[in-house]
Amino acid sequence: MNGNIIIIQGASKAEVKMVIKDWIKLYQRDLKAGFHMKLYSISDKNHLIDVDPQLDNTRFYFLVNYLIYPKNMNYTVDVTGYTRGLENNILKGKQLMVYIPANDSEYDNVFVCTSENQNFKVDFGGKISPVNQNRIYTIPGLDFLPVPEIIGVDKKSSQTEEEEESETSRAKRFRIISTILLLLFAANLAIPKLTLNAEFFKITTSFLFIGTAMWFFAEEQMIRIKVYYFRFFLIAALVIIYRFALIEPLYPAIHDVINYTSLCPVSFLIVQWPLRKLFLYLFGREPIVDGNAKFADVVYRLILFCAVVILPIIIISFFSLPISSKILPDYFVN
Numbered sequence: 001m002n003g004n005i006i007i008i009q010g011a012s013k014a015e016v017k018m019v020i021k022d023w024i025k026l027y028q029r030d031l032k033a034g035f036h037m038k039l040y041s042i043s044d045k046n047h048l049i050d051v052d053p054q055l056d057n058t059r060f061y062f063l064v065n066y067l068i069y070p071k072n073m074n075y076t077v078d079v080t081g082y083t084r085g086l087e088n089n090i091l092k093g094k095q096l097m098v099y100i101p102a103n104d105s106e107y108d109n110v111f112v113c114t115s116e117n118q119n120f121k122v123d124f125g126g127k128i129s130p131v132n133q134n135r136i137y138t139i140p141g142l143d144f145l146p147v148p149e150i151i152g153v154d155k156k157s158s159q160t161e162e163e164e165e166s167e168t169s170r171a172k173r174f175r176i177i178s179t180i181l182l183l184l185f186a187a188n189l190a191i192p193k194l195t196l197n198a199e200f201f202k203i204t205t206s207f208l209f210i211g212t213a214m215w216f217f218a219e220e221q222m223i224r225i226k227v228y229y230f231r232f233f234l235i236a237a238l239v240i241i242y243r244f245a246l247i248e249p250l251y252p253a254i255h256d257v258i259n260y261t262s263l264c265p266v267s268f269l270i271v272q273w274p275l276r277k278l279f280l281y282l283f284g285r286e287p288i289v290d291g292n293a294k295f296a297d298v299v300y301r302l303i304l305f306c307a308v309v310i311l312p313i314i315i316i317s318f319f320s321l322p323i324s325s326k327i328l329p330d331y332f333v334n
Contacts, residue, residue: 002059003084007140010077013041014151018069020049020151023063028153030059040145048145052308057087059098061110061122064123065099065137069107076239082139090129091120097137134290148281170222178235185242205247205280206286208259212239213308216268220304223272263312271307273287275300 008016031054038050051060051316064081081098085091095115104111109123111133119133188208191201212235222228243262279287279300285295287300 002054003082003277004053004219005083005140006051006064006067006079006081007051008049008077008079010045011047011075012044013039013047014065015073015075016047016049017149019067019073019152022070022072023066024151024153025068029058031055031153033153036150038148038150040148041226042145048140048142050148051083051197057083057091061098062124063237064110065100065108066125068100074156080140091122091128092131095137097135099135101133101135111135120324149303170225172230174219174222174228176188178231181208181212181215181235202273205243206261209239209243213264213268216265216272216305217308219285220272220301221271222231224276224286229269229273233266234271236269237288259316260312267311268304268308271311272304275303275307282300 002241011019017039020039023030024035024037035052035054037052040048040050045120051063053061060081060083064079067079068077080100081096083096083098085094085096091112091114097113098110099113100110106123109119109121111119111131113119115131115137117133117136120128122128123132138290155163176192185208188201191204192198193202216223216236219228219232223232239262243258247258276287278297283296286298289301293301
């Protein structure tokens with residue numbers, strides 16, 4: 001035994017095994033390759049889990065809590081964990097018995113009893129506070145244990161499942177949003193017949209074009225995948241066709257903002273592909289778009305945003321497309 005053990009009573013081996021696997025799947029990104037637990041079935045409803053020593057106190061607490069409150073299992077069990085305080089707090093260096101009392105109603109905490117019989121409540125926000133509990137630190141007798149079943153992290157299998165789930169989510173999101181856009185663009189063509197208001201039609205069309213570009217910007221990580229890049233490029237091309245093949249016959253006098261905004265989606269894609277390749281070459285990694293972004297990642301996003309704003313002006317100037325001076329500076333118009 002390595003010192004991280006959990007006694008669970010009241011569940012079958014199959015139930016305990018399923019809950020352990022669910023927990024590992026939830027936290028697989030935090031677990032190193034080789035992480036495992038040994039499940040000893042002492043009797044039909046009495047089991048011992050020998051937890052890998054690499055697990056820190058916080059995740060050990062999460063595990064004890066999850067064994068009592070699993071997401072996909074409805075049972076009633078008694079769970080007691082044993083570990084040593086490793087983190088830099090008042091529990092450091094102490095032998096800890098981890099439990100959750102039967103009258104707990106918060107579900108996002110555990111209780112610990114030290115070998116000096118001091119009881120504390122540990123909430124998952126990091127707060128540790130003394131409590132009046134009558135628990136006494138006891139050590140279970142472990143004279144004889146059967147051959148254990150080892151349950152570990154299968155990184156390859158987990159990664160495959162995660163990729164399949166991620167691809168399913170991506171495909172579904174792309175299908176839903178592209179369908180909504182298609183319906184909005186189709187509905188937009190009816191506005192001239194309904195309102196006879198060219199200015200209003202210009203506004204709704206421009207919003208659709210800009211909204212498409214913003215969708216591209218938000219899905220930059222999806223666009224990194226080649227098949228989706230070409231799908232988005234097809235949408236950008238359809239936006240241009242929509243502008244010049246469908247809107248032109250309806251309102252041939254409308255130019256300015258619509259010409260500009262119709263080029264925003266394709267402008268994003270024109271810059272994104274080579275810019276990402278350059279970023280990979282310079283930094284040896286993909287750009288980060290979440291809260292852990294560094295300065296280079298911020299610059300990457302800023303350049304993409306500028307591409308949506310500035311490149312359409314350059315394209316319009318190059319091809320001498322009609323556009324109002326309200327959109328272009330004088331030196332582009334003259």
